[in-house]
Amino acid sequence: MVRHKVVLHFPHEQVDKPIVSKLVRDYNLDFNILKASITPREEGLLVLEITGEDDDYQRGMDYIKSRGVSVQPLSQDIRRNDERCTHCGACLAVCPTDALRADRSTMEVLFDDEECVACELCVKVCPPRAMEIHY
DSSP: OOOEEEEEEEOOOGTTTTTTTHHHHHHEEEEEEEEEETTSOOOEEEEEEEOOOOHHHHHHHHHHHHOOEEEEGGTTTEEEOTTOOOOOOTTTTTTTTTTTETTTTTTEEEEOOTTTOOHHHHHHHOTTEEEEEEE
């Protein structure tokens, strides 16, 4: 069983098509919508957590790409600017998944992009604006 967090970019001509529902029906995949911004006649953005068997996942992603939808890992879009981070810890209290946590021995803030769900709460509270989200 695999679990991937991905960002899907839909071209405007595909926004109104039932592409994602086929992941469940035809490829035995489950998904959780983490973020969506889809408007008819415009490009759409969908952040999903997808779980299923590895072969089914690969076939499902091949299908989505064949429909003109670009797929990229979520971790590719969420970054912490280490030069800006002051390790103040303001982000720790708002992170719902513990993607941001403190190393108690060094008191540095650690960021695990695999646990991040792109809720953007850390971006709003970070005083030096070290957390950056790029879709």
